[in-house]
Amino acid sequence: MKKIFVFLLAFNICIANELISPIPQSIEFDKEKALLGKKLYMDKSLSKDGTxxxxxxxxxxxxxxDxxxxxxxxxxxxGVFNSPxxxxxxxxxxQFWDGRAKDLKExxxxxLLNPIEHGLNESEVVQKVKDNNDYKKDFDKLYGEITFDNxxxxxxxxEKTLITPNSPFDRYLRGDENAISEQAKRGYAAFVxxxxxxxxxxxxxGGNMYQKFGIFIQYPNQELLGLFDRTKREEDKMVFKVPSLRNVEKTAPYFHDGTMPALEQAVQFMAYYQLGKFLEEDTINDITAFLKTLTGEYNEQTK
Ligand code: HEC
Ligand code: HEC
Incomplete structure (x- = not known):
């Protein structure tokens, strides 16, 4: 009996190994555009009050x-959402909790246009970039002109450079048995x-499908209804993009409303709302130890 169980567990883990894949060391990007993008990303003047x-x-x-x-x-x-x-x-x-943008550019x-974020309109953004002579040369060379789209x-x-490869778990997936602790291995098995x-x-x-939040137990905060808020379809109520768990140890607080301060709690409540289960404290600690192995290294490629 025990043998069959161990076999099933191993089989499950095999499937999961294919299900979770390591972050590549880098992905293709245009260095000059990325350097320009970094300046824009850091530029406070691209907001209504310059802050x-x-x-x-x-x-x-x-x-x-943050x-x-x-x-x-x-x-x-x-704002009303926790910043992913x-x-x-x-x-x-x-992109977004409700997936309303199809890619990073959109x-x-x-x-930039959100009244409670940067608070500008398209022509104001373009004008502010035009007002700064630093940008002119770059846009001339890389795009020909300064437009909102560019x-x-x-x-x-x-943002293509904002990736975190080489987490302990990625090294484990690539074959380094010692990259994660015994506790994290137990946690990974429990996660599967x-x-x-x-x-x-x-x-x-995460980050590759929509799912209802509160499958077994209704999530108490029904103020934001996820996908429903943009589609108005009944079946989209409380449906959100499943968030990525990469670097999750560092991205507290949790959930779309940011109401969950500790990772252990988020794990417990996920099991409760999504799976209808109460996990033992040891299991929660093991899964948390596994999740902490998803913390990677940001290798700055735009210095
Ligand atoms: C005032 C805070 C704030 C500012 C400024 C801001 N964001 Fe966000 N960002 C958020 C919030 C909150 C969300 C989630 C909103 C939602 O899902 O509706 C978000 C979502 C995102 C996402 C989607 C991530 C995901 O997993 O879905 C990306 C990417 C992102 N922002 C990049 C940017 C870029 C690039 C800028 C500058 C042009 C920017 N943000 C400015 C708060 C901010
Ligand atoms: C049925 C799909 C589903 C299952 C199963 C599931 N999750 Fe989630 N998970 C989600 C969704 C959807 C969210 C976003 C919830 C929200 O709207 O805040 C989420 C959020 C999280 C978060 C918070 C991430 C953040 O940045 O806010 C953690 C941590 C997490 N899940 C861990 C787990 C663990 C551990 C398990 C297994 C015990 C699990 N999840 C099972 C769908 C699922």
Whole structure:
């Protein structure tokens, strides 16, 4: 009996090995456009009151997050969503909690125009970039002209460099048995056997499908209804993009509303809401130890 169980577990892990894949060392990007994109990403003058850049909410020296429940934008206006990481976002199948942007370029236009983020309109963004002589030469050379579309394109190019390869778990996947602890290995097995991988898999251990939040137990905060808020279809109520668990140890607080401060709690509540299970404390600690092995290294390629 025990043998069969061990076999099944091993079989499951084999499948999961294919389900979670390591982050590549780098992906193709245009270095000059990325360098320009980085300047734009860091530029606070591209906001209504000169206080907000992409880096205000997605800090590149802090795993692409600000660790706030929700983020203040221009004039201290509060958003309603927890800021997801800009790190490894390039591997998500769509962008935003409700997937309303199909890629990074389309995504980058959102915050610039969002009244409670950068708070500008298209022509104001273009004018601010034109006003800064530093940008002129780059745009002339790389794009021919300064347009809103080209600005978003350069930012998206920079975001292709915001990836974190070489996490201990990636090294483990590539064959280094000692890259993660025994506890993390137990946690990984529990992550698979409890069904977490049915939603969290792929390069980003998430980020590649939509799922309802609160499958077994209804999530108490029904203020934001996810996909429903843009499609108005009944079956889209409380459906969100499954978030990536890359660097999850560093991206607290958790959930779309940022209400969950600790990773252990997020694991417990995931099992409860999504799987209808109460996990033992040891199992929670093991899964948490596994999740911490997903913390990678940001190798800055735009110095
Ligand atoms: C005031 C804070 C704030 C600023 C400034 C901001 N963002 Fe965001 N960002 C957010 C929030 C909040 C979300 C999630 C919103 C949603 O899903 O509706 C988000 C979502 C994203 C995502 C999607 C990630 C995912 O997993 O879906 C990316 C990529 C991103 N932002 C990049 C940028 C870029 C590039 C800029 C600058 C042009 C920027 N952000 C400016 C707060 C901010
Ligand atoms: C049925 C799909 C599904 C299953 C199964 C599932 N999750 Fe999730 N997970 C989600 C969704 C959807 C969210 C986003 C919830 C929200 O809207 O805040 C999420 C969010 C999370 C978060 C918070 C990430 C963040 O940045 O806010 C963690 C941690 C997490 N899941 C871990 C797990 C673990 C551990 C398991 C197994 C016990 C698990 N999940 C099982 C779909 C799933």
């Amino acid at each position: 907000i850049s992409c880096n205000t909410c997605h800090l590149i020296d802090n795993y692409g997050v 660790n706030k429940m929700t983020s203040p934008g221009v004039n201290n206006a509060q 990481s800009s790190f490894n976002a390039v591997f998500n199948f769509v 995504q980058a236009k959102g915050p 600005i978003a394109d350069a930012i998206a190019e920079f 056997s409890n069904g977490c991988t049915s939603c969290h898999h792929g390069v980003n251990v």
